[in-house]
Amino acid sequence: MKDHQTVFVEFLQGRGLKYTRNRKIILDIVFGLHEHFDAEQLYDLARKETRAMSRATVYRTIPLLCEAGLLQQSVRSSARDTFEHIYGHPKHIHWVCTRCGAVIETDLAEVMAVLKQEAKRIGFSADEIKFNVVGKCWKCGSIENE
């Protein structure tokens, strides 16, 4: 399996785009982070690497990473898009607790079998899977009243 940098470089080349210093910084942060993050967090981290980094560049790089199959929009939280790197990671379900905000992840493998069959049936070629379940985690579910 190619590493994420190779994937990105090849993606950029195929589009006639350049693997620049700023894009490298962003890529490294994205694959160094192992939680969900939003654009602002990514910007803050990138700013620590170099002062020559603007929000615009961050916002412009995110869709490139998504189109390269490296990043994916995840759970939308408090009116912000959040993201997570997906390259080399198994697909998973997000269980989002509406009380404490926790996001639990569980494997999606079992569901994938059913899903692939369904995709074949309707002739759909799937790129991204977003499976979010909203409710209460085990901790918050037992509280109920306060």
Add this chain to the structure above:
Amino acid sequence: MKDHQTVFVEFLQGRGLKYTRNRKIILDIVFGLHEHFDAEQLYDLARKETRAMSRATVYRTIPLLCEAGLLQQSVRSSARDTFEHIYGHPKHIHWVCTRCGAVIETDLAEVMAVLKQEAKRIGFSADEIKFNVVGKCWKCGSIENE
């Protein structure tokens, strides 16, 4: 099964809120519509019923309907939240085509079995399910190059 109006009235009562003329208009539109819609569309339709209807009221009523279990945020499209009434409707997967924008729906019943088991295992009480698959529909998938 209670009708949606009863559900809403009881929900409002339980909160010490009132079943007003505007809320009734919005509820009726929401359950008269059978496609996904956004707040602006709902506002436009509500305006046809009465001029005494503001965007603020529409935006304020939507979360009430969601909390009552009648409405659910659906696929987010062109930077807008879209919604669909869910009360009395089976859960379904959304297959979103990135080329033509089509949203195909298929039943989620088969997946639900696996999901319920998983929910039990991690002690999560699920309220909403959002299962979106992004990719290309059968029509757009065969185009590829242009």
Add this chain to the structure above:
DNA sequence: ATATAAATTGCGACTCAATCTCAATATATG
């Protein structure tokens, strides 16, 4: 190295969905 063409960048203005403020109005209850 120098020249040329093309892509990238930061800055800050801009967009626009969604939220908030607040005074006027509607509603429920007794």
Add this chain to the structure above:
DNA sequence: CATATATTGAGATTGAGTCGCAATTTATAT
């Protein structure tokens, strides 16, 4: 009717995300 409380519309405000543009960087060719 009187009182208390919830609702409402208008328009201001917020803020995530986008865009235009001139300056800069990068790749490639001479």
